[in-house]
Amino acid sequence: MKKDIFKIITLILLTLSFSCEDATELIQEGELTEDQAFRTLADIQTGLLGVYAAYDPDAGGNGTGNSLYANAILTDNVKSGLASNGQGAQDYDYLVSFTTGSIPDNIWNDRYVTINFANRVLRAMGNLTFTGDELVEANHIKAQLLAIRALCHFEVLQYFATDYQDPNALGAININYVPEIDEEFQRNTVAENLAFIKSDLDAANSLFDTNNPTVSNPIWINQDFVKVLRLRIALTEGDYSTNHITLANELLASYPLANFGQYVGMFLDVDNTEVIFKLERTVGDGSVVRLFYFNFVGPGDGFLEMSNELYNLLSENPGDARLLAYVNNQSTIVGVNDSSNEILINKYPGSADGVQLNDIKLMRASEVQLIKAELQARNNMLTDAASSVQVLRDARGAGSTPTYNTLNEALTDIMKERRKELCFEGHRWLDIKRIGNELGTGVSRLSVDCSSFEAVCDVSSNDFRFTMAIPQDELNGNSIISQNPGY
Template identity: 25%
Template sequence: MKLFENYLKIFAAVMMLFLTSCSNYLDTEPITEEATSLNSGIVIKDAANAESRMNAVYGTFGSGYWQLDYFLIGDGQSDNAYIGADNPAVFQYEAYQMLSTNSQMKGDWNDIYNSINTCNIVINFVDQASDLSATRKNEMIGEASLIRALNHFQAVQLWGDCPIAKEAIFSISSANFDAAFNALFPTRKPVSEVYAQIIADCQVAIEKAPDASNKFKANKMAANALLAKVYATMPNPDWAKVIQYSDVVIGGGYTLLPTFDHLFDSAHEGNAESIWEVNGNGWSSPIGAWNTFMFLGTDWKKFNAPSHTLVEAFANNGDAQRLASTITRANVGWSDSYWPSVDYPFAYKMRETNGNQNFYLARLADVLLLKAEAQASLGNISQAIALVNQVRSRAGIATVDASSQSEAIDVILEERLMELAFEGDRWFDLKRMGKAVEVLSKQKDGNGNILPTATNINQNRLLWPIPQDKLDANALLTQNPGY
C-alpha cells in the first residue's frame, strides 16, 4: 500500500509538472497541444501534419546552438579563433571557466534536447499518419533518426555522460508511466551507452533515410560520414570502422571541388563535395540563416575573430587559396589585444546576409582527413599522408611527409585546422586527438604573450558542467568533476 501511495504522489507530481509547463528536461511541447487529437491518442494524424513535423525537425537547425554556438564551441573555444564580441556568458567558453549557471550553455542544452525531442515526435508517431505512404514514413524515421544521432553526438562530446532521449511524451497513463517519468527525471547514461544509441540511430538512417541525391536532407551517405566520426571520437576508437565508413563515402561518387572557394561562394550549394549541408533558405523558411551576422561585418564587434595561430598556419604553408576563402579583412572602429583596427580579420566562410546561408555538416575533405587519422593511428603512415596530400593538392600547396605516427597525427591536425576552420570542428578535433590541453594552454595574443585564460584549461574543463537549473529540477542528475 505504501508503495502504491508513493506512486500516486509521483504520478500527481508529474501530472502537475506537465499541466503547468513544458518538461524541465527536454522543454517538450505541453500535453495540451492539439487537445482533440491527443485525446484520441493521435499526435500525427495525416500526411500534411507529418510533413509539418518533419519541417519542424529541420527547423531546429535555426536554433541558437546550430546557428551560433556550434561555431563558438568548435572554433571560438579553440586556438583558431578569439571568441570576441561582447557577451560575458560566451567569454566563459573561451576562458575555460564555464559556470553551471551560464545562460548560454543552458540554452545549448535546451536547444540540443529540444531538437532531439522534435525528432522523437516523428520517430514515435509518424506511423499514425493515415494517408502517408509506408515509403515516406520510413524516410522520415530515417531522417529524424540521423538528426537525433547528430544531436546526441553533440551532447556526449560536450557533457560526457548525458541523458538519452527516445520518447516524446504528450500525455500520461498507466501504460506509459515509466517512460513519462524517465523523460521528466532522466539520469545521465554512461558515454558508452550514448554512443551505442548514436550508432543504432545511424544504422536506422542507413536503412531508411533517403539516398544522397538531396544534400540538404539527412541522407544515407551522411549517416556513413557521421559514423566515421563517431567511431573516431568514442572512447577506444574503432579505427577499422572509421576506415570502413569513410570508404563507403569516398566511394559514393563525391569529388573535391577544384576551386576551394566554390565551397563557400553560395553559387555552388549542394555541390559534388557536399555530403550534408544545412540549407538556409530565406527568412520565411524553416531556417532563416542569421549566423552570418554573428561572424562578419563592421557594425559591431563580431564573434570568432581569426587567431594568429590560424593566420600563421596558412602563411607557413603558402596556403593563399584557403586563406582568402577563410579570412577577410576590413578597417573597423575597434581594436583589442589581438588585432589592430586596420585590416581587422573576420571569418569568411559564411557570407550571405539574406537568410540563405548554408553550412556543412559533412563534406568529402573532412572524411578524407578522418580516414587519414585512422590510418595514422593504425601505423599506416604512407596511406595517411597520401590522403592529406590529396586535400593539399586541391589547395595548390606543396605535399608533406611524416616519418612517425606522432608526426603524422600533427600533420593531419594542422591540415584539418586549415581545411575546416570556422566549420565547427577544431575544439572537437583537439579533444579527439588528445591534444586539447597541450595546444590550448599555449595560446597567445597579438604580442606573442601566453593568454592568461589559457592556463585555465585542464582535463576537467574538456567537459562542460551540467546546467544548474537541470540539477535543481532533477535530483537524479549529477554534476561533472571540477564544477
C-alpha cells in the same frame, strides 16, 4: 530549413506537451491534440521540417551561442575584434558558466529539444497506418528522424562525457520516447550511449528510400549522412578498424574534393561539390554572421576576429584557397602578430539570400579525407596517411608534402590540417578534447591574441573544463542527474 516552419511546429508541439502532461490532464476547448496535429503523411512531413529547424548549432550572436560559437571562442582561432565591447570575454577566459544562456545550456537544451521533437513525430507516426508508396515515404521520413536523433545524442556525448573510451563514464541521457514532465533521469554510460546511437543509425539505414528525390540534395539527411556519423563515432570511441577506411573511400568516390573555384563558391552557397550535408538558411532565418559581427562582414564591425595564430597558419602558402575563402579581403594586416591587425573572418561571407545568410556545412568531403588520414596513421600506414593529407593540400593549392615517421608526427600534422580546413565549423574544441591528451596539447594561444581579451593564454588538455558542465537548468529540474567533476 526555414524558421517559419519551426515556429508553426513549435506552437503545435508546445500545445501537445501541455495537453498530455498538465496536472489535471483536462482537454481544453479548442485544444489541438496530437491526433489532430498529425493525421496525414503531409502532417508528418511538416513535423520533420520542424525537427530540422529545431537543430540549431549556429544559433547565437553578440557574445553567446551554440556549438559553432563554442568551438571558436573556447579555442585558439579567434581574438577580440575592433568593434568588441567585451563580447565573449568570459568564455574566452574559461570562466565557464553553466547557467541559463551559457554555452553548455545552449548545447544541451538545443539537442534535447530536437530529440523531443523527433520523438513526438515518431510517436505520432506510430498511431498512423501507411501502405504502398506512402509507406515508403513514411519510412524515409522515419529514417531521417532516427538519424538526427542519433546525431543529437552523439553530440551531447561529445561535449558532456569525461572520457569517450571509458565505457562506464557518464555521457548523455538516452531518450527514445516522449517523457512525462515529472520524470527524472540519470545519465547513461558511454557504452550505453554508443549502443543506442548505433541502433538508431542501423534502423535509419534500413529505412531510407534510395530513390527518393531528396537524397541528391545535401539539405536532407540520407545514407551518406549516416556514413559520416559512423566515421566520427569510430574516431571518438577509438575504433580504428580498416573497415572505416573503406567507408571513407566510398564517400570520397561520391563526393570529390572541390577544386579552387568550387571551394570558394561553396562558402558563397553556389557550389555543393563536396558538401555531404548542410543546414539550409534562407530569408527569415537567423544569421550565423552574428556570431562574429554586429551588422555586416567588413571593417570596424567585427567583435570577434580571426586569431593571428590561425591567420599565420593559413598564410604559410599564399596560394592556399582557404586563405582566400576564410579571410575577408578588407582585412588590415599591419605586420606579423601585430596587435593592430584586423583579421576579418570570412567563412560566412553571405549569399544570394542576404549579406548575413549562409548555409551551415556540417559534413564535407574534406573532413572525410582527414578522418581517412587519421585512420591510416593509426593503422601504421604512415605513408598512406601523408598521401591523403597531400591530396587535400593539392586540392587547396597549399603545397608542402608531408612526411611522417611516427604516429605522433602524423596526428599532430593532421590536427593542424583539420584546424585550417574546418575552422569555424564546430570542430576545433572537440578535436582538442578528443586528441589533446594523446598529443600533450591543449589550447595554446599567442600572447597577442589572448592579450586582446586580457585572458588566459594556455589551457591544459587535462583541464576539467574540457568536459562541459551539466547545465543548471537541468540540475534544477532533475534531482538525480550527476554533475561532471570540477563544477
